[in-house]
Amino acid sequence: MSAQATDVTPARSTRAAALRRRLPGSLAWHLGSLAILTVILYPVVWVIGGSFKESEDIVGSLDLFPADPITSNYTRLTEGIADIPISTFFMNSLLLAVGSVVGILLSCSLTAYAFAKIRFAGRNLLFTLMIGTLLLPYHVLLIPQYVLFRNMDMINTYTPLLLGKYLATEAFFVFLMVQFMRNLPKELDEAARLDGCGHFRIYWSIVLPLCRPALITSAIFTFINSWNDFMGPLIYLNEPDKYTVSLGLKMFVDQEALADYGGMIAMSLVALLPVLAFFLAFQRYLIDGMATSGLKG
Amino acid sequence: MGSAVTHAPAMEDLTRDSEPRHGLAKPRPSAALKRRRRRDNLAGYLFMSPWIAGFLLLTAGPMAASLYFAFTDYNLFDAPRWIGLDNFSEMFGDPRWRHSVRVTLWYVVVGTPIKLIAALGVALLLAQKRRGQAFYRAAFYAPSLIGASVSVAIVWKAIFSDDAVVDRTQKLFGIDVGGWTGDPDMIIYSLVALTVWQFGAPMVIFLAGLKQVPRELYEAADVDGAGKLRQFWNITLPMISPVLFFNVLLETIHSFQIFSSAYIVGGGAGGNACGPADGSMVYTCYLYVQGFENSRMGLASAMAWMLLVAVALVTAVLFWSQKRWVHYEEGGR
Numbered sequence: 001m002s003a004q005a006t007d008v009t010p011a012r013s014t015r016a017a018a019l020r021r022r023l024p025g026s027l028a029w030h031l032g033s034l035a036i037l038t039v040i041l042y043p044v045v046w047v048i049g050g051s052f053k054e055s056e057d058i059v060g061s062l063d064l065f066p067a068d069p070i071t072s073n074y075t076r077l078t079e080g081i082a083d084i085p086i087s088t089f090f091m092n093s094l095l096l097a098v099g100s101v102v103g104i105l106l107s108c109s110l111t112a113y114a115f116a117k118i119r120f121a122g123r124n125l126l127f128t129l130m131i132g133t134l135l136l137p138y139h140v141l142l143i144p145q146y147v148l149f150r151n152m153d154m155i156n157t158y159t160p161l162l163l164g165k166y167l168a169t170e171a172f173f174v175f176l177m178v179q180f181m182r183n184l185p186k187e188l189d190e191a192a193r194l195d196g197c198g199h200f201r202i203y204w205s206i207v208l209p210l211c212r213p214a215l216i217t218s219a220i221f222t223f224i225n226s227w228n229d230f231m232g233p234l235i236y237l238n239e240p241d242k243y244t245v246s247l248g249l250k251m252f253v254d255q256e257a258l259a260d261y262g263g264m265i266a267m268s269l270v271a272l273l274p275v276l277a278f279f280l281a282f283q284r285y286l287i288d289g290m291a292t293s294g295l296k297g
Numbered sequence: 298m299g300s301a302v303t304h305a306p307a308m309e310d311l312t313r314d315s316e317p318r319h320g321l322a323k324p325r326p327s328a329a330l331k332r333r334r335r336r337d338n339l340a341g342y343l344f345m346s347p348w349i350a351g352f353l354l355l356t357a358g359p360m361a362a363s364l365y366f367a368f369t370d371y372n373l374f375d376a377p378r379w380i381g382l383d384n385f386s387e388m389f390g391d392p393r394w395r396h397s398v399r400v401t402l403w404y405v406v407v408g409t410p411i412k413l414i415a416a417l418g419v420a421l422l423l424a425q426k427r428r429g430q431a432f433y434r435a436a437f438y439a440p441s442l443i444g445a446s447v448s449v450a451i452v453w454k455a456i457f458s459d460d461a462v463v464d465r466t467q468k469l470f471g472i473d474v475g476g477w478t479g480d481p482d483m484i485i486y487s488l489v490a491l492t493v494w495q496f497g498a499p500m501v502i503f504l505a506g507l508k509q510v511p512r513e514l515y516e517a518a519d520v521d522g523a524g525k526l527r528q529f530w531n532i533t534l535p536m537i538s539p540v541l542f543f544n545v546l547l548e549t550i551h552s553f554q555i556f557s558s559a560y561i562v563g564g565g566a567g568g569n570a571c572g573p574a575d576g577s578m579v580y581t582c583y584l585y586v587q588g589f590e591n592s593r594m595g596l597a598s599a600m601a602w603m604l605l606v607a608v609a610l611v612t613a614v615l616f617w618s619q620k621r622w623v624h625y626e627e628g629g630r
Contacts, residue, residue: 026427029422029425029427030427030429032422033422033423033429033433036419036433036437037433037436037437039494040436040437040439040440040494041436042462043449043452043453043456043494044439046452046456046462047448047452050455058455059455059458059460059461060460060461062462062465106347107347107348107351110344110345110347110348111344111345111347111348113344114340114341114342114344114345118337118340118341118344119334119337119341120337120338120340120341120342121338121341123341126345126348126349129352130348130352133352133356135546135550135608135612136356136605137550137553137554137601137604137605137608138554139554139556139581139584139601139604140359140360140363140601140602140604140605141355141356141359141360141363142584142588142601143363143366143588143594143597143598143601144358144359144360144362144363144366144598145355145359146588146589147362147366147373147594148354148358148359148362150373163355164351164355166347166351167347167348167350167351167352167354167355168347168348168351169348169351169352169355169356174348198340199337199340199344200340203344224442227446228443228445228446228447230445230446230447230556230557230560230561231556231557231585235589246446246447249447249448249451250447250561253451253561264451265451265452265455268447268448268449268451268452269448271446271447271448272443272446272448272449275442275443275446276439276443279439279442283435283438283439286438286442287434287435287438287501290438290498290501290502291501291502291504291505292505
């Protein structure tokens, strides 16, 4: 395949010229990609290297990796943050992330099935509303939801952070699943209906298994979003032993920033590890899911 | 609905439906058909019930409450007191609010185009099928997953602080402006850099769009002797315009709502919640300060509604403009 669109030199060329051009073109392509890769990866490599440096060398020194690496930044983490072991934050984050995944998968797939497979009165109106919530800034709901949960005495519990996930408020995933379900062959569920299957049977035994890729994509995105979430826990949680990793890290920054820079950098890296692991394991699903969100069909 | 090769937009046909789906039902509605319709209605609303509950309890209800709070003085402890438009006049008269609007607009206007141009440029590069393409695509996408985390914000703050790598690098070029995160005028650019660093998500969407452009169009253009630049302008850009529209819409709306990274890079809680001299005081940071640090829930609700109006206006303008520059494939579905 010839260089398309990025190569701005006129394409009028004989085969020999094309050949002469191909090698430099390929070289330029790899050099360009590598240059971008360097910029992209720099912060990640920086944080890995920094976590093995003495605190005072982290910002000032330009060497990515220290001459004599130390591990005290990591051993220091076993002491916990403000007397709370790091594992507490990780368990809290994990609980929220897994709870979110279960909720999103159940509630969004039910909603998506109704939109994609059932013809009922008012469906188009509801679909428009659902898409509308996709574009709604979250901050409009921030204060009234806080007031609501406060009046229900749910501050400092995980309910405010989880309830929405069980009520399909994340329109993006509903949308993703609707798109996927619409493209499943209609013959399957129509045949099932003629055989006397009800909607729930069709949903559970036919549509859900076929939607595996969309479900996996949604699950991974939900996990990562929940893991990274900062504003939700910041507003709803105020007892440190309920904090998530993000909040624990923020507490660390506020308390120790100057005293223990190394520990902070090490903790930042440790906090990222689950997301990076998910990425390495499932990058195909993530990228394909992302790609289909912009396209239909 | 379309086959796998159909190039169809996401945002155009969301509500319409290809109606004649169930070929069974045409002439006169029989008793059996009526029964089936009733059953379908019931099933539809049963399946939808979690969403409907969520919409009423967590979206529509709170929106109505927020609209009411916007016209009240409300500190969470005493009952809301109706004060008419006072919140709005206070807001417009508040220099700190106007500053936060300027910072946010600047962030959106500078950051979003750079990010999208980077995304499109790299997507064009990666659209060439060469060895390592899949690896690069995955690596470039990774920052989009971790970019919103507290960890990355901490790293960012360090990299852009005085004497750190960015400062030293610019000194090599004779630019001596110091670290960006300590400078009220520069800190916003460290946030711009952070969003540009996450160009991978729109890039992946661009790549998917580029893949759907029919190859014959380029071959025909080659035969006609059109240069690569012309081909990009007259073929590639129109063909991917639906994807471009989608990316512009989502990235713009998203940029308006930046919070966590500004809050953490800017230093977080306390007197200077967002950066030196409010340098990274983006709109939502100020909203957070007013609502949750100063307990001014009424004022913060009014601010939230202004944000909603701004986002709605931008969305409306974009949708209105798409007639002029977004080309949807005819009969693609």
